[in-house]
Amino acid sequence: MGLTLTEKILNSKLGRVPAPGEHVVVRVDYVYMHDGTFPLALRVLREAGMESRVDASRLVLFIDHAAPAPSVAAALVHQEMRKFARTHGVRLFDVGTGISHQVMVEEGYAKPGRLIIGADSHTVTLGAMAVFATGVGSTDAAIAAATGKMWLRVPEQVRVRLHGGLPQGIMGKDVALALIGDIGSDGAIYKALEFQGDINALSIDARLTISNMSVEAGAKAGLFPVDEATAIKASKLFGRSYAVLEPDRDAEYSDEIELEMNRLEPMVAAPPSVDNTKAVTEVEGVEVDQIFIGSCTNGRFEDFAEAAKILKGRRVREGVRCIAIPASRRVFRALMETGILDVFVSAGCSVTYGTCGPCLGAHFGLLGEGEVAVSTTNRNFVGRMGHASSKVYLASPLTAAASAVEGRITDPRKYM
């Protein structure tokens, strides 16, 4: 019997294929944390007397959640991270480098076949590069940084078959929202989703978005195979070599989900939950106060390039704020070199880089009382981006751009 991607990766770490539901202890290739999860991890390392055991070759640190520091409290955390990195010789990506999940791919840590954990729920993003990547809390990350190991419950593996190409105006985000709407925010709890089928219709940036949001259905991991074409594309995109890793043709899955991409419409997740998905046409006309294009979900080159098609030669509606944050300095530079950044600045967007800030209500664009936002991020919980009465609609960069121009939720196909 053939092996799934999950089984291939776990087999290479354990020397055997474990059964779903089994609890195993595995070695991890890398563990990473950021300024939101590091302080508690450091406290754990100290309280457990394990700080001196930290394995610098496996640990990567990011200052990306509240960066640059919006408060003295944040500045103190960043200071402590720099000191820790110096003391232990740990690689630290400081303010402005970018968001961890994006940088892990750009810097070549996310190589197919690796097992990587991060103290951030969106670590699943790396699954787009056939990495078994999953989010953990600070204690798990701290212990893994010191011992190189973690326990995990082997997940059931579910095949998600994607069919057809993407219609005009539809992006990876719409695929992710449609999937979560179908199976619900708890539809894949404890499971690993493996995406197959017509995946060649999806760019690497789109796959990263879909893997990123697989955790919004509760998934432990969301993996794409890396075939030869993807490996070549990724190598060109990130300037690093990527290997091929695919599941066997006769691999067996515990369940299957079908999704027809060619029949999708632009989607939104209406407040207050990610699985409250609707076609954009159902909520068209809702007035908005703020647009945010960015985050680990949709802060990539393709996201800005697509949004720019709508914003070019137009302006953000008066009275509406539009915040644009490329997910990394590398993305920022590419947008600069291609003139796309100029489109955003000319349209009246506030452009900055290197932070998760607005997505989680940390800084740069919190919402006031009753305000409404269209955001390309991954969560729209009550009060997520600011005041408890504010509302967030999640959408693709195309839908966000169209909504920025009109000042209300707008079907982007109108501009195509």
Place this chain on the structure above:
Amino acid sequence: MIRGRAWVLGDNISTDHIISGKYKYSKMGRLEDMVQYVFADVIPGFYEKVRPGDVIVAGRGFGYGSSREHAARLLKLVGIGAVIAKSFHRIFYRNAINSGLPVIIANEIPRVTEEGDIIEVYLEEGLVINKTKNVAEHVSPIPEPLLSILKSGGLIEYIKKFGRLPW
């Protein structure tokens, strides 16, 4: 045995509901300073009303969202004795075990329980009882290594006590 009043919550209670990013990031590393913001946007006055041993009874998908371990630790810190839900999101589940906060998957108890009912939890026996409604439910026992962490009061306490990990 854990015994306390029930706080009844619905489906998909997220880590943002428990401790919102805007409060967490204003305090950054200081866990103790965040206590007053637990459930701040969803249960007015929770912090003043919660009593040690109280139990949360929720629906599906409890702990949805962020990896922030603060969510589990803060529930423990305000005195919550256990969380009983129809299902848990996996990072929260791990964090709860590591923080020494008992998490129990149950179906009947969330169905029958009303706010303020008295709940008793017998972890090792895998039994939950709603004393007010006189309903008992046998639940799947927590796997042994995880139970041993819970009994120590969390992973750090376990390591301090035994000098190693339980696996």
